[in-house]
Amino acid sequence: MSATTQQTTTLRDSATMRWIALLLLALGMFCAYIFMDILSPIKDLMESTRGWDSKAFGTMQGSETFLNVFVFFLIFAGIILDKMGVRFTAVLSGVVMLVGGLIKYYAVSEAFFGSGLETWFTNNLNWHTGIGFIDNILPFYHGMPASAKMAGLGFMIFGCGCEMAGITVSRGIVKWFKGRETALAMGSEMALARLGVATCMIFSPYFAKLGGVIDVSRSVAFGVVLLCIALIMFITYFFMDKKLDSQTGEAEEKDDPFKVKDIGKILSSLGFWLVALLCVLYYSAIFPFQKYAVNMLQCNLTLTEPAAGSFWAGESVTIIQYIIMLVVAACAFSSNFIKKNKALKTGLMAVAIVALVVYCYMGFQRGTAETIFAVFPLLAVAITPILGSYVDHKGKAASMLVLGSLLLIICHLTFAFVLPLFKGNAVGGTIVAYATILVLGSSFSLVPAALWPSVPKLVDEKIIGSAYALIFWIQNIGLWLFPILIGNVLTRTNAPGTPPDELNYTWALVMLACLGVAALLIGLYLKVVDRKKHLGLEEPNIKLSK
Numbered sequence: 001m002s003a004t005t006q007q008t009t010t011l012r013d014s015a016t017m018r019w020i021a022l023l024l025l026a027l028g029m030f031c032a033y034i035f036m037d038i039l040s041p042i043k044d045l046m047e048s049t050r051g052w053d054s055k056a057f058g059t060m061q062g063s064e065t066f067l068n069v070f071v072f073f074l075i076f077a078g079i080i081l082d083k084m085g086v087r088f089t090a091v092l093s094g095v096v097m098l099v100g101g102l103i104k105y106y107a108v109s110e111a112f113f114g115s116g117l118e119t120w121f122t123n124n125l126n127w128h129t130g131i132g133f134i135d136n137i138l139p140f141y142h143g144m145p146a147s148a149k150m151a152g153l154g155f156m157i158f159g160c161g162c163e164m165a166g167i168t169v170s171r172g173i174v175k176w177f178k179g180r181e182t183a184l185a186m187g188s189e190m191a192l193a194r195l196g197v198a199t200c201m202i203f204s205p206y207f208a209k210l211g212g213v214i215d216v217s218r219s220v221a222f223g224v225v226l227l228c229i230a231l232i233m234f235i236t237y238f239f240m241d242k243k244l245d246s247q248t249g250e251a252e253e254k255d256d257p258f259k260v261k262d263i264g265k266i267l268s269s270l271g272f273w274l275v276a277l278l279c280v281l282y283y284s285a286i287f288p289f290q291k292y293a294v295n296m297l298q299c300n301l302t303l304t305e306p307a308a309g310s311f312w313a314g315e316s317v318t319i320i321q322y323i324i325m326l327v328v329a330a331c332a333f334s335s336n337f338i339k340k341n342k343a344l345k346t347g348l349m350a351v352a353i354v355a356l357v358v359y360c361y362m363g364f365q366r367g368t369a370e371t372i373f374a375v376f377p378l379l380a381v382a383i384t385p386i387l388g389s390y391v392d393h394k395g396k397a398a399s400m401l402v403l404g405s406l407l408l409i410i411c412h413l414t415f416a417f418v419l420p421l422f423k424g425n426a427v428g429g430t431i432v433a434y435a436t437i438l439v440l441g442s443s444f445s446l447v448p449a450a451l452w453p454s455v456p457k458l459v460d461e462k463i464i465g466s467a468y469a470l471i472f473w474i475q476n477i478g479l480w481l482f483p484i485l486i487g488n489v490l491t492r493t494n495a496p497g498t499p500p501d502e503l504n505y506t507w508a509l510v511m512l513a514c515l516g517v518a519a520l521l522i523g524l525y526l527k528v529v530d531r532k533k534h535l536g537l538e539e540p541n542i543k544l545s546k
Helices: 002-009 015-036 040-050 054-070 073-084 086-108 116-123 132-137 146-177 182-193 195-208 216-248 260-267 270-284 287-300 316-335 342-366 369-373 378-393 397-422 426-457 461-493 506-533 541-545
Strands: none
Touching (some): 015 195, 015 216, 040 054, 040 369, 054 146, 054 287, 054 461, 073 086, 132 461, 182 195, 182 316, 182 378, 182 426, 195 316, 195 369, 260 270, 270 397, 270 506, 287 426, 287 461, 316 342, 378 397, 397 426, 397 506, 461 506
């Protein structure tokens, strides 16, 4: 009787407490996602005010994952996670992100210019091998602006903390939701966290241009403040998670030391490798694209700036549009959790649709590419919980991965060949852009809802932290390489001196579409392997847990 009482009175057995724990983790990642792309919507301003070009911008953006890939920090993060547990690693990741964020802020601030550090970075880290391909993918190169070098160094440190946070959050969700609505929880966390992308797209240019005076460091300062909030969220989770362990009698630290052979167990799984390869291919076609998407839209859309002094040119419209975006997200997201009251569910979806149309109209009237691309995560917020719940109760995770890859291909090819045809047609081009971005967002929601909850089916629970770390490490190879490659492709396929808003993105987008083709083929093969080896990827999570 006492055992039964204990099982029903822990924090984990309370749905409210489980979702509060999830909210703390999701808010931390929400802030991290904002900082991750804080410079993406102001690429043109970085070029005009800091002397960067596409190559410098891409190299700096790719530096985020350099230490994770080449110093194997993510592997060590997985070991730390398995050994020290979720709560310690969560707080550590928050501290590391904040340190990296502060360095990046200083690099783009006015205080850096004319300082001794600027002189040092100008005279050092001018790496050059003489081998073209290697020189094009190094994190520093001769002629790279000093501010971009130091920003890249800070971004490396931030990237270590951000990716550590990513695997920690995944492990934390498994800890709190295993045997329950795991996929729904993971899908919901990613949906909420990805609102950070929209927030970044809207507010990064807002702060950079605040008061009519351009200062890109204000955007980064905004991101640093949010990293402080992320750390507070992780510290709060620390105490909540500690309380859970005191109730269950579980030890946060593992009794068994980590063994290198544990990695061998993971790498021997064919299913693991297919999931990892699909992950790196798919995410390499999404996250690096986010860093250039606003500039790509600037180059392919006919955007009309509103008249000076009008409502659409004012600063208040940014706040209003963001509030409308939150209405879209809140109504669409909450409708997923209403099962019995069909009228309320329908009403919320209707409000979300109307608000989305209003948001899109405002984006068109404002004539800014960043507000157009900000719709990217909104459809994902609406359907990711649905997809996660479907995987929990019906399965079909591998099939969702295939569908996500197919939509990815269609969207990048549309950006490459269809959108440029509407150059000069402001309304038509904006409609095509909005539709394609929303579909791409829905594709983005298919993968996390299906992929991350599948990992526990492929490896033993004891080494799941290391499994996530290995997948993230493999993923980071693509996240390091492709921002650099996109920057180099843009440099090679455009004439020197081409204005930032007139670049040709065709071949860069074709490259990303090819990643989608490879992901599609691997997804199809994964379905075959799952059927032969009975990995359970097409089976429902809740059924498996019983």
